[in-house]
């Protein structure tokens with residue numbers, strides 16, 4: 001229904017001749033205006049891989065089906081409330097249509113069934129279990145055992161360890177549904193990229209400036225805090241935005257956090273911004289880490305507007321900047337819309353690849369270890385899927401889904 005031949009906006013129904021049918025993920029693409037997946041046929045059970053908005057944003061709409069159950073990890077369930085309330089608020093402020101309302105949201109919060117990694121549960125004639133996906137704390141891959149096939153749905157995947165998570169491990173299966181966001185792309189060495197990032201932060205601070213670091217609330221921001229604590233604990237680092245509330249959910253579900261003790265120390269060291277006066281104080285900081293990660297709103301724009309007058313300040317973008325996003329416009333044109341006015345920004349802008357998606361080599365190795373007969377490549381631009389297709393297409397039967405068109409697998 002979505003996320004076939006595109007990144008994000010994921011929604012997919014799987015069914016077989018036992019009559020069992022499940023939905024996996026139901027997100028929206030947070031573009032302006034947002035992009036929504038197609039309407040879902042009736043289901044009783046949905047499995048949600050993780051709490052990023054492009055996988056979870058439309059889930060409250062599923063409460064239209066009686067007694068629907070949402071399966072996911074405890075952390076995905078806990079964070080869903082923040083994501084849904086924020087989606088609802090943004091849709092009201094921006095005037096975007098949303099097919100679900102506040103009552104659906106409340107009902108959705110009651111509809112979760114949470115599962116530990118590795119714990120089998122039954123849906124119809126199938127057994128399912130979740131496995132660590134590496135992408136962010138609480139993110140899951142889904143293993144499905146039907147009477148005839150073993151299916152592995154990768155969710156958003158990283159096989160590499162990141163500051164806050166342990167990487168995913170392959171599982172032998174007959175059908176592999178693999179996200180391919182970074183197909184054909186080689187990530188820089190993670191340690192080298194982190195070192196380049198830290199050195200840029202230090203450069204800005206040493207010349208008397210403030211380093212503004214827009215970062216996603218769920219995963220990236222906390223990764224950045226860990227890196228700065230480890231490499232530059234003498235810096236005065238402030239953290240603002242939705243990530244502060246979200247991180248509290250992490251502590252309520254600590255089994256998902258890598259090296260919890262260190263992260264507790266990171267969190268004590270981080271200065272959390274929780275009021276307007278905190279925000280003004282943060283302007284005197286060395287570093288501000290805040291949302292939104294693509295400079296499309298949130299406190300990041302407020303800070304940018306205050307910091308833009310002093311050229312000793314700098315901006316460090318920490319990931320992919322989608323087309324039409326504020327961050328992309330800033331990179332390409334040196335301008336950004338601040339509260340409706342297109343504004344030229346004369347600050348140093350640097351971009352770093354601190355992605356928590358597997359790169360091309362990791363994706364191909366993962367697929368090879370899983371030894372599937374069939375593989376479905378989704379959540380990817382066309383060119384990314386094509387590169388994997390040409391590398392593995394002789395060994396594995398590869399399907400390239402298009403939104404709205406079913407794929408039938410008979411063998």
Ligand SMILES: [Zn+2]
Pocket residue numbers: 050052135156
């Ligand atoms: Zn994700």
